[in-house]
Amino acid sequence: MKIKRDTCWFALVLVAGITAEARADLITVTAGGTSFSAGADTAVLNAATHTYNLTPGQVQTAVLQVVNFNVGDSGSLNQTFPFTLTETITVGTMTGSLSLPGQLSITPTIDTLTFFNGPATSLDLVAGRTLRVNVVNGSVSATNLGTFPMNLQANFLEITPEPPSIVMFGLGAAGLAGYAWRWRGRNRRVS
Numbered sequence: 001m002k003i004k005r006d007t008c009w010f011a012l013v014l015v016a017g018i019t020a021e022a023r024a025d026l027i028t029v030t031a032g033g034t035s036f037s038a039g040a041d042t043a044v045l046n047a048a049t050h051t052y053n054l055t056p057g058q059v060q061t062a063v064l065q066v067v068n069f070n071v072g073d074s075g076s077l078n079q080t081f082p083f084t085l086t087e088t089i090t091v092g093t094m095t096g097s098l099s100l101p102g103q104l105s106i107t108p109t110i111d112t113l114t115f116f117n118g119p120a121t122s123l124d125l126v127a128g129r130t131l132r133v134n135v136v137n138g139s140v141s142a143t144n145l146g147t148f149p150m151n152l153q154a155n156f157l158e159i160t161p162e163p164p165s166i167v168m169f170g171l172g173a174a175g176l177a178g179y180a181w182r183w184r185g186r187n188r189r190v191s
Contacts, residue, residue, distance in 0.1 A: 025054050025158060027131060031065045031098070032088040038081040039106045040072025043113050045087065045152065056129070056160040061136060064154040069113045071142040080105045091131055094123045100135050100152075114139040115152060125158075132157040 033047035048065035085100040102115040118135040125131055133154050140150035 025056065025129075027052050027054055027091060027125075027156075027158065029064070029131075029133070029156075030090040032090075033065075034085050034087050034100075036083050036085055036104065038083075038104045039074035039077045039079070041074060041104060041106060041111055041113075042070040042072070043104065044068045044070065045085070045100075052156055054131075054156055054158045056158045059155050059157045061153055061155050063151045064133075064135065065152050067113070067115075067140070067150045067152050069111075069140050069142065069148040069150055071111050071145050071148065073145060074106050074108075074111070076108050077106050078108060089121065089123070089133060091123050091125065094125065096121045096123045096133075098133060098135065098154075110141055110143050112139055112141040113150070120155075120157075128161045130159040132159065 028049060028051045030049040031045075031047065033045055035042060035044045037043075044067065046066050046068065050063065050065075052060060052062055054060055081104045083102055083104065085102075087098045087100055089096055089098045098121045099118045100115060101118050102113070105112045105114070115135055115138050117137055120132045120134040123131045123133070133156055135152065135154050138150060138153055140148050142148050
């Protein structure tokens with residue numbers, strides 16, 4: 001039994017499309033360190049490097065870095081300190097600035113460090129891919145003096161050119177080239 005060439009091409013393209021959709025990329029992100037102080041309290045964001053297994057088109061929330069919240073004796077201070085920290089993140093050779101909005105609330109009984117959802121930072125990767133990173137809500141509170149660690153989390157989204165579109169374009173171009181080749185062959189025989 002002879003299988004048509006068109007059937008083989010269709011099966012090959014189908015397998016390639018399914019394989020392209022199921023892949024994941026390992027992306028290493030380095031976050032620089034920074035700090036913020038108010039009253040006798042300090043928030044220290046430790047520099048960190050993490051490798052994430054990202055599936056293109058799907059948001060993944062993961063730890064960006066560890067924050068050490070150092071609570072000191074602020075006496076009778078009762079105040080909220082809003083802040084926006086800017087931190088450098090690096091992916092491969094691309095570097096961008098990540099905005100970290102938040103607030104530090106100090107009262108005589110409890111101190112709370114809070115990070116808010118930040119705006120997305122986009123980094124251009126190879127082959128037309130883009131990585132978007134933004135910090136998500138998180139907080140840590142303390143009722144006594146000491147150091148309290150917190151995992152600062154971020155959303156990671158890898159955007160890639162849509163593989164099915166690329167495959168369809170390639171198939172269309174191959175089909176047009178094949179049609180032109182067959183048409184040229186028929187015209188030679190007629191002459």
